[in-house]
Amino acid sequence: METPVETTRERLLNVAEQRFGEGGYEGTSLRAITVAAAANIAAVNYHFGSKEALLRAAVARAMAPVNAERRRRLDQLEAGAPPTPEALIRAFVEPGLDLVLRRGERGALIARFIGRIAFDPSRRIRELYAVESEPIESRYLAALQKALPQASPDAVAFGYVNMLGLLALHQSQALSPTPGAAGVQDTADPSELAENLVTFLVAAFDHGLRS
Amino acid sequence: METPVETTRERLLNVAEQRFGEGGYEGTSLRAITVAAAANIAAVNYHFGSKEALLRAAVARAMAPVNAERRRRLDQLEAGAPPTPEALIRAFVEPGLDLVLRRGERGALIARFIGRIAFDPSRRIRELYAVESEPIESRYLAALQKALPQASPDAVAFGYVNMLGLLALHQSQALSPTPGAAGVQDTADPSELAENLVTFLVAAFDHGLRS
DNA sequence: GCATAGTTCAAACGGTCGTTTGAACTGGAG
């Protein structure tokens, strides 16, 4: 079984995901990416136009399947009875954390990349993520506000941004054990992490939002 | 009333907090810091030894009062009846978010700086924060595990790292409204944000941890 | 005033950065 030959463009995107996910945007140079991709540095300009455009393309590529799955799940939920907060939270969180299950080793790398970019120090970089995620995310916020009529819309929005934050942090694997925090273990199984996070968030949404 | 004259060293630390908080470690150059501090670039080497050492000193300075207050609150709680999870969460979260109330404009800047460094893309940078915060944080984790006997220690640790993550994100002001997320407003009052976050976390700890 | 420690300075080093350029290469169509 022969692996299809990767184009230079694909190699650049793959390595960009990995490297940007490891070092962030500012901390990753094009030379590091191009060397790892066995490409010439001018190829970045040729295929993408600039470093930032490479990032933009990588973010768009990484987010596309996540967004599609979130959209599919929300469409499905809204086609039936009014969805519960739990169903909505699950529909949102699981695609983000399912990357490992669906894609093997590369999935974890993409998850980390997404989480990392979503909270880059630079607002400009963060907005690359926001542009890709906003259309489907605002639908989820509206659906959650509808599903939680006892809480104020502002309060639901507060819970919602907390959910975004926690999801991104878990994706980026930044919530690793602090040194000396005995008893804290990386959850090896991503579906278990998803269950834990959904349970945590559902409790917070159901009992911890103000009215 | 004359303002005391700032030493070069102090100016460098103050500006470093601001600039590292805005741009992250990699995205902030020493020249930007020294220009803003009206200092010579060699002063960084003279007073601190290196860029990273400047960061380390800034982190230590920023965390010292937060850590002291967390320690004082925990000591106080443990001197009485066994503290509730809510009391512990509050004792941990409030000092982190109180920076604005206690220090005026500079407080928000310091909060952002701390939050930003805590989740820098580079593990090496993140560990500068961890070194400063670990001693008091591990005490809080142990106290929370004791206060939540119905949950497994691993589950409490999971909730704990989520709390760390959310606190840092709120401090860093990275949880700003996404474009188009109508209804999401920056909470102008930090004590209200603390109340909202404590409420959210308490619900998640009380109802959302697995056993 | 001199000596000394502390502090700051401008210039420089060696390295890295993103972007650009024009030539060379590659592959496909006619």
Added chain:
DNA sequence: CTCCAGTTCAAACGACCGTTTGAACTATGC
């Protein structure tokens, strides 16, 4: 084989980076 579009290459540009250096400056004590 030629032509052409697409692609890659090495070299270079101008800018920026953290670190270093030796001289100059500053303040204090004798």
